[in-house]
Amino acid sequence: MRSVIFVLIILAVAIFISASFESKKKESNTQVLPTKEVDKLATKTDDSGQVFVDAKPLKTEGKNLQFEITVTTHSVELWEDLSSVSKLIVDGLEATPIRWDGDPPGGHHREGTLLFEGNFVNPKSVKLIIESIGGEEKEFEWEL
Structure with missing residues (x-):
């Protein structure tokens, strides 16, 4: 049971980190016009x-x-x-x-x-x- 919870926690952290990188990647593709x-x-x-x-x-x-x-x-x-x-x-x-x-x-x-x-x-x-x-x-x- 403990190993299942441990795996779920690791999986949740991995998904969170992956989503964070994807969000930063989208931000860097946004074109900003010079002032x-x-x-x-x-x-x-x-x-x-x-x-x-x-x-x-x-x-x-x-x-x-x-x-x-x-x-x-x-x-x-x-x-x-x-x-x-x-x-x-x-x-x-x-x-x-x-x-x-x-x-x-x-x-x-x-x-x-x-x-x-x-x-x-x-x-x-x-x-x-x-x-x-x-x-x-x-x-x-x-x-x-």
């Missing part, structure tokens, strides 16, 4: 002045480029039409937005998507400029 690759399309924030703006590229190549924009303030009204006060510079070439899909002018919190049209193939850099939001200019740049 630089992940940050290429990271949300950029400009929290200077009275108006805070977050900008995140949703699409940075092809026919239409899209940016998710979030604007927050507690001191001024946000009356600007973001499609009229924004521009995009892609590899030195300027584009203007064709549409703002989001909250209408007014209030202290707005969010939506700014859409630019053009034929952008393998851009190297993208700069979004909001020329006047709450009386301030905001710039966001991504190296792709």
Whole structure:
């Protein structure tokens, strides 16, 4: 009886060790992107002045480029039409937005998507400029 228990304990330890090695093997096969690759399309924030703006590229190549924009303030009204006060510079070439899909002018919190049209193939850099939001200019740049 003791020998059966001893064999079962040895077997359990062997299974545990084997499972542990297999788990470590799977972890080592997981591909981890370098931080630089992940940050290429990271949300950029400009929290200077009275108006805070977050900008995140949703699409940075092809026919239409899209940016998710979030604007927050507690001191001024946000009356600007973001499609009229924004521009995009892609590899030195300027584009203007064709549409703002989001909250209408007014209030202290707005969010939506700014859409630019053009034929952008393998851009190297993208700069979004909001020329006047709450009386301030905001710039966001991504190296792709």
